[in-house]
Amino acid sequence: MAILNADNNKDIIIEKPITRNIEELNDIERAVAKNRVNCTVAENYYYKPFIKRVREYIEGDYIGNPLIIDLNKTNRDKISGWRSDASIVGGGALLEGGVHWINALVSLAGASPVQVLASKPDIEYDTNIPFEDSMIINVEFENGMIGRLLHSWRIPNSLKGVGLSKVYGTEGVITFESNGLFVYVYGKRKGLSIINPMDFLGFKAMHKAFIEAYISQRSWQPSLERIRRELRLIDSAYKSLYSKKYESIL
Secondary structure (H helix, E strand, O other): OHHHHHHOOOOEEEOOOOOOOHHHHHHHHHHHHHHOOOEEEOOHHHHOHHHHHHHHHHHOOOOOOEEEEEEEEEOOOOOOHHHHOHHHHOOOHHHHOHHHHHHHHHHHHOOOEEEEEEEOOOOOOOOOOOOOOEEEEEEEEOOOOEEEEEEEOOOOOOOOOOOEEEEEEOOOEEEEEOOOOEEEEEOOOOEEEEOOOOOOOOHHHHHHHHHHHHHOOOOOOOOHHHHHHHHHHHHHHHHHHHHOOOEEOO
C-alpha cells in the first residue's frame, strides 16, 4: 500500500512499525525516492513532552555528564489478532510495541545507536505471542552513553503500565514516569515537571507538526533515516538473541 501510494505521488504516513524487516523498508525507500514524496511514521513518542524536558535537564547540566539510561516498560497486555500471528507480525513484542520505546531511548540519548546486546528469559511458559514477549536490550551510543530497555508484554504490573525510569549522570539522577507523566531531577540542580495528563502522549504535538510541515512543504519528522536506524536496532537485537553477543547497528 505504501509503494502504491508513492507510485501515485501521494505523501505517506505509516503506523508503527514501518515494516516487518529491513528488506520491506528498502522497497518503500526506493519508491519514495523515485517519486519524490514524503514518508514518515506516526510515532507519537518522538513528540512526547517529557522527552524534551529530560533533554533540557541533561543539556542544562543538572546531572553533569549523562552516563546511563534505564528505561522500563512492563505490563500484562492482552495480545490477539495479527499481533499473535507469526505468519503476519514478523517479530515479537520488541518489534510491535517496543519500537515506541526504542524511539524514546534514542531520543533520550541524543545520539545514534552503535551496537546492541539482547537477551530474553530461557524459561518455557505458555504465551500466544510469537518470537518473544519479554526482552532486555543494552545499547551503546555514539556519544558514549549506555542505554538499557526492559520491555515486556508478560510481566504483571499492578499500576497498569505505570513505571519508573532513570537517567544516571556523574552529578545526579533524572527520574521519570516511563510513560512521561512527570520528570524529577536531583543533582547539581533540582527540578520537577508535571506533564499535562491531557497531552502527555504526544499526539497533539505530532498532529500539529505534521500539518505545519505539510503546509510549509517541509519533510516530516521523524525522518526515514531515523526510522531506518531504529528498525536496524531492532533487527540487530533479534540477531543478538541468537549470537549471544553485541551486534552492530550502523
